[in-house]
């Protein structure tokens with residue numbers, strides 16, 4: 451049996467999730483559902499990254515303890531993921547006790563290997579990024595340093611801290627990066643940065659007096675572990691690295707991390723080095739995607755261009771419509787521009803017309819012409835071929851992490867079926883059994899292949915046409931099946 455382990459980044463819950471989080475999470479969910487449909491032993495991890503100064507300050511502002519704040523936010527994430535039909539196996543929170551234990555153990559092991567040391571640091575610091583900026587990285591406004599992301603003044607900070615010896619791992623990274631990043635161009639981006647700037651050691655702790663909301667550094671209680679170092683280790687906690695080596699060894703070799711391109715450096719240079727320091731191989735793949743943008747900017751709270759999930763669910767009447775459109779547009783290399791017109795037009799032309807309308811016509815005809823029962827010992831060769839072609843292209847695409855071409859393959863098959871019904875006019879025939887059976891086989895195949903993207907519509911169609919969705923293999927056409935069509939559903943109502 452094949453196995454598959456997939457993760458999303460754990461999100462920083464300083465605000466509710468929006469369309470940008472959904473873009474990443476639905477993609478991971480689609481791959482998880484695809485692998486389950488193939489029969490693979492699959493584990494899907496998502497969650498929230500709950501420590502750090504930003505959350506500490508947000509809680510202080512509201513006069514509550516940070517734990518209260520993150521408890522509230524974690525519930526919101528879970529709520530929105532249930533609205534979006536995200537089928538995670540574990541929702542991890544970095545405040546979970548098993549995670550905190552793992553982080554302490556991991557940092558101690560790396561320290562004992564001599565890969566963590568204490569030294570002082572001074573520099574310009576952004577509280578919101580929780581990051582030091584060096585000259586050349588920050589903006590200068592009126593001669594003063596500003597955060598390039600938040601566009602607010604940087605604070606001057608001088609402190610003793612603990613460093614992780616990232617510089618030790620240069621040769622290692624050069625050897626492994628290319629094979630473990632998809633698309634490869636992102637690995638080249640990281641390699642160019644290493645080539646240009648070299649690998650500098652990174653601070654992995656913060657003085658407790660400034661940042662107390664985090665996991666204490668086990669070998670120096672005056673310090674809190676830096677939020678990034680803590681967060682990355684969630685990928686090990688999720689599959690029980692500490693308590694259950696068997697589970698860990700089962701899933702780690704097939705680990706896939708889905709990330710946006712803005713966190714590429716942390717998930718490659720830093721994460722691969724941390725793993726190496728723990729004698730753990732890199733994940734099978736870090737799958738990187740470009741941004742979803744709105745009015746030219748990456749969607750986010752600070753850019754003020756957020757599209758809320760509630761709004762999308764209402765507009766597209768449930769999760770399927772928005773899941774479909776986001777996956778249809780999903781692009782690892784190019785930014786995708788959100789516009790309502792574009793989203794509506796994809797929803798209407800592909801889901802409502804090409805797919806939904808065909809299903810409705812086939813259902814109505816089977817009921818009217820065949821009394822709701824259809825079977826045939828032969829299938830139209832053109833449709834049979836269209837199904838096989840789609841099935842191959844679909845698998846080939848998803849096996850190489852490409853969702854949009856997989857969906858396009860199914861749509862192409864459905865376009866062939868639409869042309870077929872218009873040309874054959876089964877409503878004019880005395881016995882259109884063979885035509886309608888061939889069309890039923892086509893829409894059944896579509897519903898199975900689209901199940902990872904539009905699980906609700908696929909389930910609804912299967913119930914209406916009297917079959918079940920169990921395995922991807924079943925998408926291939928067969929002869930002599932008995933259909934009992936009890937309803938001609940309208941799967942997607944058009945947006946006007």
Ligand SMILES: [Zn+2]
Nearest residue numbers: 576579597600
């Ligand atoms: Zn900043």
